[in-house]
Amino acid sequence: MKPKILVVYYSATGNVARLAHGLAKGAADTGADVRIRRVAETAPLEAIASNPRWSDYLSRDDLDEIASLDDVVWADGMAIGSPTRFGGPASQLKAFLDTTGGLWMQGALLTKVCTAFTSASTGHGGVESTVLAINNHCYHWGTLIMPLGYPDSHILKVTGNPYGSSFIARSGSTPDEDSLTAAHTQGARLATIVGDLLRGRRESEMT
Ligand SMILES: Cc1cc2nc3c(=O)[nH]c(=O)nc-3n(C[C@H](O)[C@H](O)[C@H](O)COP(=O)(O)O)c2cc1C
Known part of the structure; x- marks a missing residue:
C-alpha cells in the first residue's frame, strides 16, 4: 500500500510553489503517490496588479491544480505551505483550511500526519511563527504533526x-x-513516516 501524500500550498510569487515541488519530489522518490495542489487566489485584482511578480506568477500556464476537500480526504499525509505574511500564514491558505470544518466534525482528519513549510524575506521575520500557526490547525484536526527536525547535517x-x-x-x-x-x-x-504508520496499522488489524 503506497502512502498518499498531498502537498498543498499558497504562493503569490512562486517561492513556496518551488519548495512544494521539492517536498513532492522527496515524497515521490520514496515511492509515495503524490498530489501537488495550490489553494485558490482570493486577493482583489487591483492588489495582484500592484505587484508585477505576483501578476506574472498568476499568469503562468504551468500552475498546479486548485486544491479541493477531496484531495484532503484522499491523503494519508499532508505537507502544508504558505509564504510568511506579517509573521503568519497567508489568508488564502487559511481560507482553504477553514473549509475543513465538516471533515473535522466527522473525525476524518484524525489519522493523518501533517508537516508545514514556508518562505519569508528575512530570517527573523516569522518563519517559525508561520509554521507553528499552520500547525495549530493540526491540533484541532487531531493529526500527528511531523516537524522537519535535524534528520541530517544539511x-x-x-x-x-x-x-x-x-x-x-x-x-x-x-x-x-x-x-x-x-x-x-x-x-x-x-x-x-506515513508509510510506516500504514504498515503498522495493517499489521495490527491482521493480528
Ligand atoms: C503582504 C506581505 C507580507 C509579508 N510579510 C512578511 C513577514 O512578516 N516576514 C518576512 O520575512 N517576509 C514577509 N513577506 C515576504 C514574503 O514572505 C516572501 O517574499 C516570500 O518568499 C513569498 O513567497 P511566495 O513567492 O511563495 O509568495 C511578506 C510579503 C507580503 C507581500
Whole structure:
C-alpha cells in the first residue's frame, strides 16, 4: 500500500510553489503517490496588479491544480505551505483550511500526519511563527504533526530551522539547491513516516 501524500500550498510569487515541488519530489522518490495542489487566489485584482511578480506568477500556464476537500480526504499525509505574511500564514491558505470544518466534525482528519513549510524575506521575520500557526490547525484536526527536525547535517547548513523547511528570499531571490534539498528531506521523511504508520496499522488489524 503506497502512502498518499498531498502537498498543498499558497504562493503569490512562486517561492513556496518551488519548495512544494521539492517536498513532492522527496515524497515521490520514496515511492509515495503524490498530489501537488495550490489553494485558490482570493486577493482583489487591483492588489495582484500592484505587484508585477505576483501578476506574472498568476499568469503562468504551468500552475498546479486548485486544491479541493477531496484531495484532503484522499491523503494519508499532508505537507502544508504558505509564504510568511506579517509573521503568519497567508489568508488564502487559511481560507482553504477553514473549509475543513465538516471533515473535522466527522473525525476524518484524525489519522493523518501533517508537516508545514514556508518562505519569508528575512530570517527573523516569522518563519517559525508561520509554521507553528499552520500547525495549530493540526491540533484541532487531531493529526500527528511531523516537524522537519535535524534528520541530517544539511538542515543545519541551510536555515537550521527544525520546525519546517523555509527559504529566506533576499532581494527577490528564488529557492536555491540547499533549500530544495531541505524540502526534499521533509517530503521524504513525511512519506516514510506515513508509510510506516500504514504498515503498522495493517499489521495490527491482521493480528
Ligand atoms: C503582504 C506581505 C507580507 C509579508 N510579510 C512578511 C513577514 O512578516 N516576514 C518576512 O520575512 N517576509 C514577509 N513577506 C515576504 C514574503 O514572505 C516572501 O517574499 C516570500 O518568499 C513569498 O513567497 P511566495 O513567492 O511563495 O509568495 C511578506 C510579503 C507580503 C507581500
